[in-house]
Amino acid sequence: MLQSLGVSGSAEALYMLLAPLDAASETELAELATGDPQETAALLVELQDLGLARPTGSGAWEPLPLLAAVAGLKIRRVAEIEAATTAAETLQNRLLARTQDHGEGYVNILVGREAILETRLELCETAVRDLCAFDKPPYVASRQNVTTAALSVEPEWQALDRGVNLRCVYHPGFDEDRLTELALFATKGEQSRTAPVPMKLLLADQQAALIPSMRSYEPGQELRASVVRHPLLVEALQWLFEAVWDASVPIVTTASVTESDPRRQMLISLMMTGSTDSAIATQLGINVRSVRRWISELMDDLGVTTRLQLGAALVRADNLGQVSYMRPRGGQRTTPEPRRAQG
Known part of the structure; x- marks a missing residue:
């Protein structure tokens, strides 16, 4: 845990x-x-x-004392992420300045939704080993039909079919459709975690990165993104991804315990990392009373009467393989456009 x-x-x-x-x-x-x-x-x-x-x-x-030690470890992880972010930003600025004079094609600017979608598709189709992504709103449109058939046409899903390893860190805040999509991608083989992420990002084989401009999602703006192929900059972005990944919370899916309810899967995931009821409510976008009701229902299902017994039951399920951590892969696309870094 x-x-x-x-x-x-x-x-x-x-x-x-x-x-x-x-x-x-x-x-x-x-x-x-x-x-x-x-x-x-x-x-x-x-x-x-x-x-x-x-x-x-x-x-x-x-x-x-466990809580005091965990607080110290959390502070250390946050400091590492902040240092990695600062270093990546500094390196990006230097490399962008240098590519004005050198390395034609190392950084290309994309303008418009179609250009971004086309590049996202290219990166996913050409990936042979790894895809890594940060996923966060906003999205251009919401998905109307979250089913296996609908998701099977997504480039990340097809990359999983080819055996590409896919990891994704999702920004907190999960509605029912988004959780359903997370569960379907997890079943497909995605490794997923949740943590605050600074931007959208898609990394392919540690060789290329797609970074949509968050500001371009504001009303009246035309969508823009950057495709980065400079080795040092891609390395810095990969470093940033790994730092966030290491400090993020694994999203848990349970077959027998959660009855494939994606909201309950996320609840268990957060409980097993020691999150408070208030923190869980914030992550799931619900009120604390709902969190406590769900926990009470889970205790009834597992036949326990205290939270200590509940924790032990979940650990036993984990050890028996009934609880498994989703592997990093896709996330929640809400449009036919780039769902992570791309859209």
Whole structure:
């Protein structure tokens, strides 16, 4: 559950064993966990670096408060993203200035919806390994029919058919149609996460990027976008994507627990990352009372009476493979136009 903050699954599992104890020796923890003293020692060092545990000085280790450690890890991740964004902006400005005199074709400006759509299609069709995207409103028009048949003509969907790895970070705020589309793309094989994203973006094979101008979506403006092929600038944009991806929240889909309800899938995803009821309400665009009602319904479905029992039930489902994280791929197109960086 803490992987998005840089905590490995093995370290988290060891912390879960140590947390209920006042203190324990490496030997005791090794017997409880991996059975390998060297691996346990390495995991304890990782927990110490993350602020989750510390040695007592008598050969034992004690757990540190989880919420305080997570707050520190969150601050560190946000600082990393801000640094990556600043660096990308600086590099972009330098490279754009240089391409005025050198490297004809490294940065091309697209004007109009059709030109942007054509380039989005080209990038998706020519991708052979990876597509990475930031997806956020606004969109030119809303999709009328969110079905597998309707989505199958989308270039990202067809890229998945060819075996291209697709990851997407979605900006918070999900209506029912958008969640339905997220669930369909997840079933298709997309890896999806959610976090505030600075712009629309589509990266293909770490070789080209499509960046629509957010300002051009304002009323009365003509849509504009940039196609970037300069290696250093594409590398910077890929770096920015990975920084946001690492700090984002995996979107969870559950077959047995959520009955394929995309809203409940998002609810579980946010709960498993420790989000408050208020934060969940903001992400889903609903009020806190609705969040609490959904949580109550989920508890009834799982036969538990407390939130602690609910968390344990969801972790068990995760370990049994009943909860799986969506892989990065498409998102919610709301028009035949670029849905992520493109539209």
